[in-house]
Amino acid sequence: MARTAGSHSDITGPRINDAALHLFARHGYAAVSMRQIAGEVGVQAGALYNYTPDKxxxxxxxxxDHLEQLLAARRTAETPSGAMxxxxxxxxFxxxxxxxxxxEMFIAYMELRNLTPENFEVIGVLRGQYExxxxxxxxxxxxxxxxxxxDTKVATLAVIGMLNGVTTWYRAGGRLSLDQVETIYWDMVRKAMAA
Structure with a gap:
């Protein structure tokens, strides 16, 4: 199949991923069609299948990709001594x-229900490593x-759920700086876990 004029695999492939990411996050996976993704990228719907087998x-x-980047970043993060x-x-972090x-965070946590069982298993292993x-x-x-x-498992999920919420409301340039928000959240986590 001929590629759309002006299309380059090293450019179009990432643009398809970016368009899917933003559309899935904005509308939800189930509500987004391949035709919408193609329209966002500026290619014919059939051209998407040169880059991906399906939605x-x-x-x-x-x-x-998100979870692998998360785990890679954790491996390079500083690890201080002591649990606190x-x-x-x-x-x-x-x-x-x-x-x-x-x-990426929204999709990784909110669209699990839309994965096939095989894909769910792979993502579950990656999430499990982080948790x-x-x-x-x-x-x-x-x-x-x-x-x-x-129960450390319940506490793990509760902490991650609480921390994920920051992305829904925090905006740079708002009333609180990122450092202040981190400190407030750290204080809440510390108090919830402290003996």
């Missing part, structure tokens, strides 16, 4: 990383006697 593959790729310092570092990627890191910090804190948590 499900686009969703899976967006989620997988590690929890603070994790809290601040999570907020900063996701504020730069609100659409396991936080749960490990919480377990260490319980062992150290600095946290009092009846």
């Amino acid at each position: 499900q593959s686009l969703l899976f790729t967006l989620m997988k 310092a590690q929890l603070e570092a994790f809290t601040r 999570h907020i900063r990383f996701h504020l730069e990627r609100p659409d 396991d890191e936080l749960e490990g910090i919480l377990r260490t804190g319980v062992t150290e006697g600095v946290f009092s948590i009846p």
Whole structure:
């Protein structure tokens, strides 16, 4: 099949992903058609299939790429000693990383129901790696006697859910600086976990 005039695979492929990302985040995966994605990119709907087999593959790729970038960034992040310092570092990291990627974060957490079982399993493993890191910090804190948590798995999901909420309301240049927001959220997380 001939490529649309002016189309270049190294440009059009990423533009398709960007368009899908923004449309899925704005309207929801189920409400977005391949024709809408093509229109956003400025190509014929049939041209999309030169870059992706289907809409499900686009969703899976967006989620997988986001989670792989998240895990890679965590591997290079500073790891202080002691569970309290590690929890603070994790809290601040999570907020900063996701504020730069609100659409990716929204899709990674809100569109799981639209994945095929096979894709859900892959994404679940990646999410599990990130959640396991936080749960490990919480377990260490319980062992150290600095946290009092009846169920570390529930606490892990609660902390991540709370931190994810920042992306829905925070705007640069608003009443609070990012540093202030991080400090407020860290104080809430610390108090919720403290022994």
